[in-house]
Amino acid sequence: MKLITTKTTIDHKPTADDFIAIDVPTPNCPENGALVRVVHLSLDPYVGSIIRNRHMGHTAPVPMKEAISGAIVGQVLESKVSGISAGDWVHSMEGGWQEIIAIDAQHLRKIDPSIAPLSAHAGVLGxxxxxxxxxxxxxxxxxxxxxxxxxxxxxxxxxxxxxxxxxxxxxxxxxxxxxxxxxxxxxxxxxxxxxxxxxxxxxxxxxxxxxxxxxxxxxxxxxxxxxxxxxxxxxxxxxxxxxxxxxxxxxxxxxxxxxxxxxxxxxxxxxxxxxxxxYYDRWNNYVAEAAPWIRDGKLKFVEDRVEGLDNAPVLFERLMNGKNLGKAVVTVSAENV
Structure with a gap:
């Protein structure tokens, strides 16, 4: 399994050259959580502060070991959580720049893939x-x-x-x-x-x-x-x-x-x-209100999307320099497999 981490400690605006993809063992399903295949990865400006250890409540990932933080939309491969089964779709803010991730139940939010394009859950519904x-x-x-x-x-x-x-x-x-x-x-x-x-x-x-x-x-x-x-x-x-x-x-x-x-x-x-x-406890209320707006064309969204985890650093550098147009999203794997 692949993840993207930093090469070393960063104290400057991140560039694509600051990151590296490494191979790591596929994690096991946690006792009170799920193993999730990452499909869409959200890139957000605040992650730049996390990487430089300047974001309240988050610590910088360990270089050459831990994945960069990032919200994800993915499909459950294995679950030990009541109400969530293999094949279900989930969103998590405790994801990361990696292909497969083990996520505790408290950080999982089950989503309905039929109410909007799946990637919307990384942005306008995220x-x-x-x-x-x-x-x-x-x-x-x-x-x-x-x-x-x-x-x-x-x-x-x-x-x-x-x-x-x-x-x-x-x-x-x-x-x-x-x-x-x-x-x-x-x-x-x-x-x-x-x-x-x-x-x-x-x-x-x-x-x-x-x-x-x-x-x-x-x-x-x-x-x-x-x-x-x-x-x-x-x-x-x-x-x-x-x-x-x-x-x-x-x-x-x-x-x-x-x-x-x-x-x-x-x-x-x-x-x-x-x-x-x-407002995390009101997330489902928001989605219930916003999904019909998307369906009716009242709430529109634009994505700046790349395919493949390896392209995340390039898109992130673009985001850090304000060159993106729309929500920065990385499609890590196919929605249908």
Whole structure:
């Protein structure tokens, strides 16, 4: 069996050359768990922090021994878990960059492969989708008449945020993304009213033009600096969801993430920190609500997919440099065998 690990300890933005595929024995089925064939592997920005041992609650994998962390969608080969049998499909956040994995029962979530394309469970129905749903429906509680701003809007979280906001009644949804291609995706596929290209000259003026009446909700994925820019367009009593710090994931230095608290007070803003772990117990509720949206074409998703575990490092380097377009997914093995 093959897995991908790091060659050595990493203290920089990971590149494809930092990884290596090694052969290891196939694991045994755990006493209270299952042996799973990995079919789809999710690549996510936060893994860059885990690899550099800078992610709260996760430790870096041991070089030349342990697989890189990653959520997986797979098929059960053997099970010692009540309610899960060989042939069933499962999702787990405690997966990894490997072909076969032993997973304890507490980290397994049985899924229905008939409700959406199987790979969707790695993205729009997986952790990125749950994150967007939690922020919009559980924290910001977006409803009729809201104007919503989200940055990193071309990503799987940001794209889901804007679409769910629209479904929940937002009157205007504006995104921020980097480059014309990503902005086209945000507007033409995800259906945002406007996407502002932060790489273009005069983008801050363009953002103001895109928000002529200000905003009532913003969803922050990038940095404290971007949150302050959003607050500059916020109406009184705006709600902000602080979800991610992608800029920090991609840098080699620690950031203090300073914010102007006086500005927050002046806006009477309500800021909520979002950690998706808090909503794992509502995952099935989210899937039950979102699957019909996907079926009806209200919730769309785009994948940047590669075939074969060996290609995971190249796709991950692309993700680390913001070159991916859509959810980064590695198809490790065939869905039907």
């Amino acid at each position: 952790m990125p989708g749950l994150t967007g749903w939690a922020g919009i429906t559980q924290l910001a509680k977006v409803g009729e008449g809201d104007t919503v701003l989200v940055d990193a809007a071309a990503g799987p979280v940001g794209g889901t945020v804007g679409q769910i906001a629209r479904i929940k009644g937002a009157k205007r949804v504006v995104g921020i993304a980097g480059g014309a291609e990503k902005c086209a995706l945000v507007e033409n596929t995800y259906g945002f009213d406007k996407c502002v290209d932060y790489k273009a000259d005069g983008w801050r003026d363009a953002l103001g033009e895109a928000l002529p009446e200000g905003l009532s909700v913003f969803f922050e994925n990038v940095s404290a600096d971007m949150a302050m820019i959003a607050l500059g367009h916020a109406n009184l009593y705006a709600r902000g969801v602080l979800c991610g710090l992608v800029d920090a994931y991609h840098t080699t230095t620690q950031s203090q993430h300073a914010m102007n608290i006086g500005f927050v007070i002046g806006k009477r803003a309500q800021l909520s920190g979002l950690v998706v772990y808090d």
